[in-house]
Amino acid sequence: MLLFPTVAAGIIDWQYYYSGAWINPIRMKIGLAILLLILLSITLITGRRSTVRPFSMALLFTLCLVNGISLGYFGGQLVYEGRLPAVRDELLPGRRIFINHCSGCHANGGNIFYPNLPLRSAPQLESYETFIEFVRNPRLPDGSKGPMPAFTTSRLTDQQARELYNYILVGLAKPIRSGN
Numbered sequence: 001m002l003l004f005p006t007v008a009a010g011i012i013d014w015q016y017y018y019s020g021a022w023i024n025p026i027r028m029k030i031g032l033a034i035l036l037l038i039l040l041s042i043t044l045i046t047g048r049r050s051t052v053r054p055f056s057m058a059l060l061f062t063l064c065l066v067n068g069i070s071l072g073y074f075g076g077q078l079v080y081e082g083r084l085p086a087v088r089d090e091l092l093p094g095r096r097i098f099i100n101h102c103s104g105c106h107a108n109g110g111n112i113f114y115p116n117l118p119l120r121s122a123p124q125l126e127s128y129e130t131f132i133e134f135v136r137n138p139r140l141p142d143g144s145k146g147p148m149p150a151f152t153t154s155r156l157t158d159q160q161a162r163e164l165y166n167y168i169l170v171g172l173a174k175p176i177r178s179g180n
Helices: 003-018 024-047 054-080 089-101 128-136 158-172
Strands: none
Touching (some): 128 158
């Protein structure tokens, strides 16, 4: 009976936090959830028979348990994979900005929408001027508008942008930049 509210909450959560991106943990969770539904249905139908052997039921319960553990693992990947490394105190303001504005799409310096365009190797990190220009008016390499919102000065001051830039360069990960 709680299947439909659970699925609805999962879809809403996925849309809110990941904008519907088909990242690997989402695909795995959907596949495993369908498999669990099938396994539970088979277990329920098999359990109603009077001639079922205890070994068969134990095997079905074990498969359901392993499936549930796998669902938990991929749920943990979604929640905790974006954990950030420890940083020096002077980088904490930039880290807070990154967590609040960037980590949903750029966990660990990656990019959930365009995995081939990770944050840690972005050419926009070449200089602060290039970075601030991109943050104010983000564009994909072909010049089109992508999913990243523009961070106007009312959303992100120049000082906050500088703190974010420093955090990304020094605290998040050593970016792979041309010429280095």
